[in-house]
Amino acid sequence: MKKLALLLILLSxxxxxxxxxxSTYLAAAMAAMGGESKLRGITAIEYRAVxxxxxxxxxxxxxxxxxxxxxxxxxIRDLGRQRTRIEQADEAYAADKWWLDQTEPSSGTTIINxxxxxxxxxxxxxxxxxxLEQDNQEQFAFAPERLLQTAAAAPDLRVLPxxxxxxxxxxxxxFTWNGAPCVLxxxxxxxxxxxxxxxxxxPYQTFLNPWGDVTSSLTFNSWTxxxxxxxxxxxxxxxxLGLPDVQLAIVSLKINPTLNDPELAVPADIYAAHHEKxxxxxxxxxxxxxxxxxxxxxxxxxxxxxxWNVAFVKQAAGTIVIEAPWSTGYTQQALDAALKWSRRPxxxxxxxxxxxxxxxxxxxxxxxxxxxxxxxxxIPILTxxxxxPHRQIPDLLAEHPLAPNFRIVRSDTFVGSGDNRxxxxxxxxxxxxxxxxxxxxxxxxLYTSDLFSGDGNGGWFTPQYLKEMIGAVxxxxxxxxxxxxxxxxxxxxxxxxxxxxxxxxxxxxxxQPQPTGSQDAAAQTASLSYFLGRWExxxxxxxxxxxxxxxxxxxxxxxxxxxxxxxxxxxxxxYHAVEAWTYNAGQRHFAAAVTDNFGGIREFTSDGWSDxxxxxxxxxxxxxxxxxxxxxxxxxxxxxxxxxAHNGPTYVVGDTLSCKKMSP
Numbered sequence: 001m002k003k004l005a006l007l008l009i010l011l012s013x014x015x016x017x018x019x020x021x022x023s024t025y026l027a028a029a030m031a032a033m034g035g036e037s038k039l040r041g042i043t044a045i046e047y048r049a050v051x052x053x054x055x056x057x058x059x060x061x062x063x064x065x066x067x068x069x070x071x072x073x074x075x076i077r078d079l080g081r082q083r084t085r086i087e088q089a090d091e092a093y094a095a096d097k098w099w100l101d102q103t104e105p106s107s108g109t110t111i112i113n114x115x116x117x118x119x120x121x122x123x124x125x126x127x128x129x130x131x132l133e134q135d136n137q138e139q140f141a142f143a144p145e146r147l148l149q150t151a152a153a154a155p156d157l158r159v160l161p162x163x164x165x166x167x168x169x170x171x172x173x174x175f176t177w178n179g180a181p182c183v184l185x186x187x188x189x190x191x192x193x194x195x196x197x198x199x200x201x202x203p204y205q206t207f208l209n210p211w212g213d214v215t216s217s218l219t220f221n222s223w224t225x226x227x228x229x230x231x232x233x234x235x236x237x238x239x240x241l242g243l244p245d246v247q248l249a250i251v252s253l254k255i256n257p258t259l260n261d262p263e264l265a266v267p268a269d270i271y272a273a274h275h276e277k278x279x280x281x282x283x284x285x286x287x288x289x290x291x292x293x294x295x296x297x298x299x300x301x302x303x304x305x306x307x308w309n310v311a312f313v314k315q316a317a318g319t320i321v322i323e324a325p326w327s328t329g330y331t332q333q334a335l336d337a338a339l340k341w342s343r344r345p346x347x348x349x350x351x352x353x354x355x356x357x358x359x360x361x362x363x364x365x366x367x368x369x370x371x372x373x374x375x376x377x378x379i380p381i382l383t384x385x386x387x388x389p390h391r392q393i394p395d396l397l398a399e400h401p402l403a404p405n406f407r408i409v410r411s412d413t414f415v416g417s418g419d420n421r422x423x424x425x426x427x428x429x430x431x432x433x434x435x436x437x438x439x440x441x442x443x444x445x446l447y448t449s450d451l452f453s454g455d456g457n458g459g460w461f462t463p464q465y466l467k468e469m470i471g472a473v474x475x476x477x478x479x480x481x482x483x484x485x486x487x488x489x490x491x492x493x494x495x496x497x498x499x500x501x502x503x504x505x506x507x508x509x510x511x512q513p514q515p516t517g518s519q520d521a522a523a524q525t526a527s528l529s530y531f532l533g534r535w536e537x538x539x540x541x542x543x544x545x546x547x548x549x550x551x552x553x554x555x556x557x558x559x560x561x562x563x564x565x566x567x568x569x570x571x572x573x574x575y576h577a578v579e580a581w582t583y584n585a586g587q588r589h590f591a592a593a594v595t596d597n598f599g600g601i602r603e604f605t606s607d608g609w610s611d612x613x614x615x616x617x618x619x620x621x622x623x624x625x626x627x628x629x630x631x632x633x634x635x636x637x638x639x640x641x642x643x644x645a646h647n648g649p650t651y652v653v654g655d656t657l658s659c660k661k662m663s664p
Contacts, residue, residue, distance in 0.1 A: 051248030282329030331361025
């Protein structure tokens with residue numbers, strides 16, 4: 001009995017001592033960093049950093065190697081008022097035109113106050129979206145200056161068994177922050193924090209939302225004594241979903257800098273419009289960000305534009321949905337729209353790529369018992385997606401588990417019969433390794449997946465991707481007239497053929513003899529191939545408000561060295577004109593001659609496309625000066641403005657037209 005009593009006393013003492021261990025570990029860690037009072041005295045942080053982000057969700061294959069972005073970062077955090085200013089310059093994959101001669105990084109500024117972000121560009125503010133707020137929360141909670149205080153404030157802070165990491169013993173603490181389970185590791189020898197791991201859902205973040213309960217970790221390295229009197233880690237390494245994410249190195253650090261309030265403030269109107277109004281990715285309405293309303297591109301084939309395009313194919317057995325993107329909620333809306341449109345059940349979905357937003361809705365198709373056609377190489381990542389835990393925000397598949405019915409595509413696969421019979425074709429190319437084409441033989445239509453899209457400047461992203469698609473078409477002898485993709489509208493196939501030819505003519509891989517004038521003209525004129533075809537236009541005269549309608553027909557002529565345009569107003573308007581567009585190799589600009597039914601002949605010049613805009617300016621004899629401004633909106637829509645000079649360099653709009661391409 002005495003031995004038993006002594007054992008109970010020892011166990012009781014051990015238990016009481018264990019209860020005090022978390023605070024002891026945290027106190028030692030705070031002391032190692034410079035002391036609790038010093039850490040609590042940090043009210044603001046400013047740093048500059050260089051770093052690398054692994055673009056896992058965008059890369060050619062889930063296992064890597066990954067596309068990378070190199071960035072420079074200037075960040076200011078006001079810890080007291082939860083305000084952040086981020087200035088970032090990207091110099092690799094996340095930058096503009098990385099596939100050409102990149103002359104300068106792509107830069108942007110974001111300001112975050114509480115749950116509202118604003119982006120600053122060219123001196124103007126705009127709402128920055130919903131996805132940044134959770135990242136900002138994590139910065140305020142887990143950055144080195146606040147991490148230990150975050151753990152200390154948790155009511156459920158507790159000790160886990162020590163762990164050996166990289167040969168060193170670490171104390172391990174667990175706690176909950178904002179509903180997310182967290183694990184903090186502290187080096188048992190130095191008492192400095194080593195890593196923080198947390199698991200949470202990301203309902204506002206397009207890339208992470210499909211994975212449900214996402215586990216992330218932030219590891220600290222390169223500790224440095226700062227003039228303020230604290231030790232601070234200058235290298236941070238992020239890992240998400242067990243995959244590399246971001247690594248940054250701080251090259252300049254200021255503790256408690258003087259803050260410029262206006263630079264940290266989201267404009268009041270943006271804040272009022274969006275505060276406490278965050279929208280989940282699952283709630284994004286079908287068609288948001290699209291080029292216009294859904295329309296049939298062939299009988300029984302409905303193109304549904306959106307931030308991620310989908311399409312519905314009516315066949316005898318039912319309806320096939322092409323793509324299940326963006327989120328389970330978005331995909332469910334697509335399934336509902338397909339049923340309403342076709343009045344036939346959805347019998348299959350086709351997912352053609354492995355990028356995270358592109359497969360985001362596959363869980364919903366599986367939960368609805370819909371068979372899913374998928375490339376053999378993508379079955380592992382789709383299986384991971386189906387098995388991903390969704391406990392914090394359960395979706396339909398989490399609430400009602402169902403085994404997937406994957407129809408694995410290993411080679412060219414035909415689906416259905418009749419005019420809308422389709423053929424699924426694996427690319428099996430360098431960058432299209434995990435993607436598939438969908439070909440409609442009877443319609444001469446081709447869906448190109450996400451391999452390429454328009455670059456916003458009259459070109460395509462990227463010529464290599466075009467080459468792979470064109471190569472796949474030629475190898476299989478597909479008869480294609482019209483193409484469309486996940487991020488571009490139906491477009492004449494000849495458009496990308498002409499663009500690739502023009503790109504190669506402008507940028508020869510090896511030194512070539514200088515082209516003759518006619519060859520150079522043909523190469524330059526190829527950049528105008530976007531216009532080829534018949535357009536229908538509607539608009540108005542801003543001065544009077546009078547409506548106007550026109551048709552425009554663009555044709556290639558002179559063996560590709562010229563573009564002829566026929567412009568015809570619809571009655572009661574009476575303007576008709578013929579234009580000849582050519583390229584002057586000697587003067588290195590485009591030239592146009594316009595003759596009309598009023599007996600006029602006008603000459604114009606242009607430097608070509610710039611940021612998706614083509615401007616024709618009148619030659620000096622024309623007074624007042626005139627401009628025709630063509631603005632590319634999508635692959636099949638544009639705006640045309642006729643402008644007249646007023647008060648010197650200022651132009652006023654004489655008429656404006658919104659045009660839609662009706663045929664190649």
